[in-house]
Amino acid sequence: MVFFGALLGLIGLVTLVFRDADVAGLPAVGVGVGLLLVGAAVAGLGVVRRRWVRRRRRERGEPEPIGNVVDRARALPRLLRAARQGAYAGLPKSRMALWALALVYLVSPIDILPDLLPVIGVTDDAGVVVWLLTSVSTATGLYLRHERDQQRANP
Incomplete structure (x- = not known):
């Protein structure tokens, strides 16, 4: 999720910087900012989820990948x-x-x-x-x- 969020954020940034025309009828600035916000939210959720999964694995005694x-x-x-x-x-x-x-x-x-x-x-x-x-x-x-x-x- 972290990678996917970063990818969405990168697409939003590229849209903000390089896109002049509308995107599917929406202003490029709105689409870029929206993608940046969604990407940040998804990446943040990914970090929280990763920590939660690791803690749960430790509590269960499951092996950690190395x-x-x-x-x-x-x-x-x-x-x-x-x-x-x-x-x-x-x-x-x-x-x-x-x-x-x-x-x-x-x-x-x-x-x-x-x-x-x-x-x-x-x-x-x-x-x-x-x-x-x-x-x-x-x-x-x-x-x-x-x-x-x-x-x-x-x-």
Whole structure:
């Protein structure tokens, strides 16, 4: 949500700075300010939600994902291989199917909201990208924790 809010804010800023004509019959300044405000609100809610989810996970004793972006990107092929072979049960087949479906949706020319609509047309794609990146990042972070725990158990 934080990334999506920042993206909306950036689109609002770009609209304010570079757009002179009306946007879908609305003044560009109004659309830009509106997008900036909505983006800030969504990003703020994302920060609050992230903290709430982390606190809830700690209270439940659930494992926290580890690793930085590069470590997680390198772990993705190992995660997919282990999940396909059945060596890692932390990634259900349904989640891999959703990832594949998200990739197909992003690549396909058919959209729920057509890209021809200004600003609004890219939000469905942006939402799918944000969900996909967040889901993959969390899953690979949990897989890195699993690998680390396995190494500690089998020195």
